Amino acid sequence: MSALGFLLKRGMDLKKLFDQMNQKHFDGELEVPILTWNSRLEVEAGRFIPPKSQWKFWKDQEPAIEMGAYLLEIDPPQAQEDQICIVLCHExxxxWLWSRGRPYGHTEEFEEKAQQIGIAEMRIQGAVPTEKYLYECPNCLKNFKVKRRVEELACESCCQKYNKGVYDSRFCLRFVRYL
Ligand SMILES: [Zn+2]
Ligand SMILES: [Zn+2]
Structure with a gap:
């Protein structure tokens, strides 16, 4: 059995954070991309996915930023917010480079911008390798394996289905057992 579900955290609104960082560091230049938590990201803390616009029929596809869902389990809360902020700014x-038609890897230009924002020297915490706790969604009964005791994490698919994708405490995970 593996961790199947996606999670949402109370008070953690990626779009809001994106808007704040966009205003603060990018002059509000960036359009909101698709923003998601990806529970399969462990080695990379996040990733930017450009749309495959070179093919005509995919023209409508939007750029996306995926964030490692494990970031939601970092303790304490202040460290977690910092980490999420650093990863989001990095992506x-x-x-930003891509949207300006620039090479968008870890180029010199990238480093320059990272310096300017103040995230160049900051380390991103990797995922904790072992999963010790089994949780489930009280509604759809989907299983979630997590590395620490968690609070205020809700099942994403149920929040999507019944609450327009916004965190809803009705779907807050409940502890099942130790693994
Ligand atoms: Zn990168
Ligand atoms: Zn659910």
């Missing part, structure tokens, strides 16, 4: 630089 936003890739996106």
């Amino acid at each position: 936003m630089i890739h996106y």
